[in-house]
Amino acid sequence: MPRAGLDPAGVVAAGAALADEVGLANLTMGLLAARVGVRTPSLYKHVGGQEDLNRRIAVLALREAAEAVGGAIQGYAGRDALAAAARAFRTFVLEHPGRYAATIGVEPSGPDDPLAIAGQRLLGAFTAVLRGYEIDESDVDHALRMLRSLCHGFATLQAANGFQWSADIDESFEWLIAFADRGLRTM
Amino acid sequence: MPRAGLDPAGVVAAGAALADEVGLANLTMGLLAARVGVRTPSLYKHVGGQEDLNRRIAVLALREAAEAVGGAIQGYAGRDALAAAARAFRTFVLEHPGRYAATIGVEPSGPDDPLAIAGQRLLGAFTAVLRGYEIDESDVDHALRMLRSLCHGFATLQAANGFQWSADIDESFEWLIAFADRGLRTM
DNA sequence: AGACGTGGCTAATAGTGTTAGCTGAAAGCT
DNA sequence: AGCTTTCAGCTAACACTATTAGCCACGTCT
Numbered sequence: 398m399p400r401a402g403l404d405p406a407g408v409v410a411a412g413a414a415l416a417d418e419v420g421l422a423n424l425t426m427g428l429l430a431a432r433v434g435v436r437t438p439s440l441y442k443h444v445g446g447q448e449d450l451n452r453r454i455a456v457l458a459l460r461e462a463a464e465a466v467g468g469a470i471q472g473y474a475g476r477d478a479l480a481a482a483a484r485a486f487r488t489f490v491l492e493h494p495g496r497y498a499a500t501i502g503v504e505p506s507g508p509d510d511p512l513a514i515a516g517q518r519l520l521g522a523f524t525a526v527l528r529g530y531e532i533d534e535s536d537v538d539h540a541l542r543m544l545r546s547l548c549h550g551f552a553t554l555q556a557a558n559g560f561q562w563s564a565d566i567d568e569s570f571e572w573l574i575a576f577a578d579r580g581l582r583t584m
Numbered sequence: 585m586p587r588a589g590l591d592p593a594g595v596v597a598a599g600a601a602l603a604d605e606v607g608l609a610n611l612t613m614g615l616l617a618a619r620v621g622v623r624t625p626s627l628y629k630h631v632g633g634q635e636d637l638n639r640r641i642a643v644l645a646l647r648e649a650a651e652a653v654g655g656a657i658q659g660y661a662g663r664d665a666l667a668a669a670a671r672a673f674r675t676f677v678l679e680h681p682g683r684y685a686a687t688i689g690v691e692p693s694g695p696d697d698p699l700a701i702a703g704q705r706l707l708g709a710f711t712a713v714l715r716g717y718e719i720d721e722s723d724v725d726h727a728l729r730m731l732r733s734l735c736h737g738f739a740t741l742q743a744a745n746g747f748q749w750s751a752d753i754d755e756s757f758e759w760l761i762a763f764a765d766r767g768l769r770t771m
Numbered sequence: 772a773g774a775c776g777t778g779g780c781t782a783a784t785a786g787t788g789t790t791a792g793c794t795g796a797a798a799g800c801t
Numbered sequence: 802a803g804c805t806t807t808c809a810g811c812t813a814a815c816a817c818t819a820t821t822a823g824c825c826a827c828g829t830c831t
Contacts, residue, residue, distance in 0.1 A: 400796065400797075400808095400809060400810070401809080401810075402809095403809080403810095422689075425786090425787065425788090426787070426788060426789090427786085427787070427788090435809090435810070435811095436810070436811060436812085437787090437788080437789090438788095438789075438790080438791095438810080438811075438812085439809065439810045439811075441788095441789070441790080442808080442809055442810070443809090446788075446789070447787095447788065447789095501740070501744055501746075502609075502744045504744075504745050505748070513748065516748070536759070538751035538756065539751065539755070539756045539759035539760065539763075540763075542738070542741075542747060542751075542756045542760070543734070543756075543759070543760050543763055545737070545741065545746075546733075546734055546737035546738035546741060546760065547730070547733055547734055547737060548737070549737040549740070549741055549746075550732070550733035550734060550735070550736040550737020550738070550740070551729070551733035551737070553688070553736070553737070553740070554729075554732065554733060554736055557688055557689045558691050559688075559732075559736075560729060561692070561700070561703070564725035564726065564729075568726070569725065569726045569729045569730075572723070572726035572730070573726065573729070573730050573733065576726075576727075576730055576767050577767075579767060579770070580763050580764075580766060580767040583766070583770070587777095587778060587779070587826095587827060587828080588778080588779075589778095590778080590779095612817090612818065612819090613818070613819060613820090614817085614818070614819090622778090622779070622780095623779075623780060623781085624818085624819080624820090625779085625780075625781085625782095625819095625820075625821080625822095626778065626779050626780075628819095628820070628821085629777080629778055629779075630778090633819075633820070634818095634819070634820095
């Protein structure tokens with residue numbers, strides 16, 4: 398039996414890619430094993446099990462999302478930064494629905510959990526966007542939650558085909574960005 | 585073997601209640617069977633299987649949510665209606681996380697699918713809220729999606745414990761309602 | 772009372788996650 | 802080089818869940 402040369406990172410990356418392709422719910426250990434060219438039990442040499450795999454995919458997704466959003470806002474401020482962040486976030490979720498779905502419902506075990514750290518990094522990117530607006534210190538947390546709810550809600554609803562009827566979805570998203578921008582500017 | 589006197593509606597109601605208690609992911613056919621006092625295979629006399637059960641729970645949840653939101657806004661308009669609708673929606677999701685989770689990711693098969701009809705009813709309640717604002721016809725769809733994204737995003741993030749840090753969550757939600765109201769009033 | 776439809780049962784099958792224990796390939800040491 | 806050690810991958814086995822097949826008794830309807 399020739400070695401496949403796997404490591405945890407490779408397994409997680411393959412799992413994330415597979416989740417994007419077939420949907421997180423259809424990501425099975427057997428399917429992943431076949432994808433990386435190995436029998437199912439061998440996966441347990443690299444990840445602790447399905448739950449552990451899910452957590453690691455979530456960490457990967459949050460890091461990538463933070464990277465995408467953080468990179469997109471570089472050099473922008475105010476409305477431009479908001480638009481860039483929102484678009485980057487939505488694009489990420491739509492291009493990687495499986496790994497993003499893995500982030501929903503996982504709870505960090507503590508403040509130094511890699512999951513918590515990755516989440517904070519994504520949050521940090523949105524916080525940077527808010528610095529381009531004149532917002533009271535006491536409002537920043539609320540505004541952050543509002544942005545997160547808007548982006549998360551819109552992206553997940555679209556990913557789940559939650560918008561059935563007519564109007565153009567891209568147009569709605571741009572409208573939504575403008576709406577948030579106006580609200581944040583007039584505080 | 586005395587008959588248990590079950591029917592589809594009863595099974596679905598029990599399934600929804602159980603999903604709220606243990607989480608949708610942990611809702612197993614065996615657990616549900618035990619709950620209603622019957623062996624697992626007997627459930628298949630009332631529902632088509634797990635997927636069918638999930639759809640039916642989703643329909644129930646959407647109907648109940650529409651009822652809750654629709655009832656809450658009766659007699660109110662403008663900001664009061666918006667606040668009542670948002671609070672009712674969030675309360676419903678937090679009190680019934682399992683059945684609400686069942687609504688995510690299910691797609692109606694057609695316009696006369698009970699699922700689609702129930703979804704439209706919920707949407708209708710939010711549409712009624714928007715009638716209290718002076719919004720261009722062309723903006724209504726976008727505003728509706730914005731409201732839905734905000735409420736869905738906030739409620740699901742909170743239900744999944746997505747808000748980790750300090751600030752008070754109820755306060756954030758009220759802030760969010762005020763934010764949306766201000767934005768909708770100044771269009 | 773007798774016939775019938777049907778809700779409940781047991782038994783069996785398939786698929787998935789996981790653990791135990793073996794074995795040979797790769798890496799390190801003398 | 803040869804020896805040892807580690808460990809990635811394998812097979813076998815088990816537990817749990819969904820689902821189907823087929824039987825049987827309860828309750829209803831005439």
